[in-house]
Amino acid sequence: MENKKRLIPIIAVIAIGIALGGLILTLDKTAQPTSTGSETDAGAEAADVEDSADKRGSSKGDTDSRYRAGPKGGKLFTTDELGLEVTIFEKGVLPRFRLYLYENGKPLPPSAAKVTVTLSRLGAPAQVYKFKPEVDYLVGDQIVEEPHSFDAAIAAEWKGKTFHWKYSQVEARVEMPDEMLKSIGVEILTAGPAIIKQTLKLPGEIIFNEHAIVQVVPRLPGIVTSVERHHGQQVKKGDVLAVIESQALAELRSQYRVARKRLALARTTYEREKRLWEEKISAKQDYLMAQTLWNEAEIALDLASVKLAALGVQPESDSYGSTLARYEIRAPISGLVIEKSIALGQTLKEDSNIFTIADVSTVWTAITVYPRDVAAVKVGQKAIVKATASDIKGQGAVTFITALVGGQTRNATARIELENKDGKWRPGMFVNAELVTEEIQVPVAVSTTAIQTFNEWTVVFGRYGQYFEARLLELGRSDGNMVEVLEGFRAGEQYAGGNSFAIKAELGKSGATHDH
Structure with missing residues (x-):
């Protein structure tokens, strides 16, 4: 009896344990999700791209935005018995949609349903794709343009019902x-x-504007007493380049002074003879002779003045003193001294080339025109010239094309004139010219x-x-x-x-x- 009393609590504990175990098993079965066909719940959960969308499970116009990986590697949508897998096939061909149909997880022939896909892209109108059966899939009637970044809406008609799905994918967007x-x-x-502007690119070189190069000569023989400017220096018009002592200039200045004094004397004589003739004191012949001498003196002074002015000497100056032979050779233009052949103490002839000055406010570009391009280059053509070794560039136009080609190279030469007031272009620079051909x-x-x-x-x-x-x-x-x-x-x-x-x-x- 006593043993029976001891067994009662043990039996009660075992009964309670069995009851609790049964309850736990019942609750676990209730919480376990149900899988249908070949879909696994883990796969469906991993493939859900729009967690906020409700899967309503209706095949009458409802939209489903959830998919999972399909057997063809695409996006598989399922509603009721119908499944549709979306792929974009592009191996070796332009990308197109390929759709696969399933009923309860088993393949359907592609003709079993009618499907359209509408794509919406940023900044573009909606694009509707229609499909035709081919082998075991439906193929789209248009290329799926890259990037494959869009919102897709799918509509499938099957067994008198219309099924809708949608999905989005983003590519190359930020x-x-x-x-x-x-x-x-x-x-x-x-x-x-x-x-x-279609262009032709040709090589060339910056050269001096030949129309703006001046050879400086003394115009008088003499001995060099001073050299004021040298090779490579910039000069302005009128600047003193050199000074010489010239006996010929001394003689010209002397002639001018004599002519001026003679004119003054002739004028005085003329005025006296005119007064005497008017007072009936002297003969008219004396008056007329004095007038002739005055006119001749004026001509002689004008001639002496012109000779000095031709040399750049101011004839009005009378303060020569002991410098009658001093002659300042001045720059005829503003520019750059590019050649100099004069030295202190040198005896010069009047036609010696002692300086060469180039006005570099404009320069030329000598362009090499290959035989195949000669017909494309014309006078007046616009061009952009760029230095090969720096960022310097400028605009100009073709002003000249040689009529002859080189004997060995068979190339022609075209000339482009460039503004160079800031001095950025230097003769000798290599350049490329882009000529506008069309x-x-x-x-x-x-x-x-x-x-x-x-x-x-x-x-x-x-x-x-x-x-x-x-x-x-x-x-x-x-x-x-x-x-x-x-x-x-x-x-x-x-x-x-x-x-x-x-x-x-x-x-x-x-x-x-x-x-x-």
Whole structure:
């Protein structure tokens, strides 16, 4: 009896344990999610790209935004018995949608349902894709343009019902507010019509303007007593280049002084004889002779004055003293002394070339024109000249083309005149000249500074609200400043111009990938 009393508590504990165990098992079964077909709950949860969307499970117009990985590696959407897998096939071909149909997890023939896909992209109108059966899939009727960044809406008709799904994917897109753009210096430009200037690039060299080179000669023989300017120096018109002692000048000055004194004497004689003739004291013949002598004296003075003026000497000066032979050789133009052949004590002839001065306010560019390009170069053609060893550049026009070509090279030479008032162009500099051969109006063009390479694509980064997104371009003609856009961008769209590489850098930081 006593043993029975001891067993009662033990039996009670065991009964309570069994009851609790059964309750735990019941609760665990209630909490366990149910899997259907080939879908696993872990896979469905991992593939849910829009956690905020409700899966309503209806096939009558309801939208489902959840998918999981499908057997073809695409996005698999399922509602009731119907499943649809979306892929973008692009191996060795241009990218197109390929859709696979399933019923309760088993493949359906592609003709079993009618499907349309509508894509919405930033800054572009909606694009509707229709499909036709091919082998075991449906193939889209259009190319899926890169980047594959869009919102997709899918509509499938099957067994009299319409099923809707949607999904989004982002590629080559980065958000950058206006404040950030200012801080990194990104310039926003607008695509539109432009004039593309087709150019021909030819080599050349800066030379002196031959029309502005002056040979300086003494014009009088003499001995050099002073040399005031030297090779390589800048001079202004009228500056003293050298001084010589010239006996010929001394004689000219003496002749001028004698002629002036004779004129004064002849004038006095004329005035006296005129008065005497008017008073009937002397004969008219004496008066007329005095008038003739006065006229001859005037002519002699004028001749002496002209001889001195031709040498640049002021004949009015009468303060020669002992310097009748001093002759200052002055610069006839402003410019650069490029040659000098005069020395102190040297005896000069009147026709000796003692200085060469070049006016470098304008210079010429001698351009080498190859035989194949001769027909494309014409007088009056606009040109941009750039130094090969520096950032110096200027604009000019072709003023001359040689009528003959070189005997050995068969090249011609063209001449471009450049303004050089600031002295930046120096004769001897090697340059490249870009000649405008044609001006073409194009409907859409973008700045060449905006062109970037991204994921092996040639792109600009379009601006859409607070976002930049890569736009693949098919480019046409370019003049180095603007480039024609054949496909991929429309007039009026904004894009990143200056510092566009900063957008590319931000995309790299954000980990934008080619993800389909």
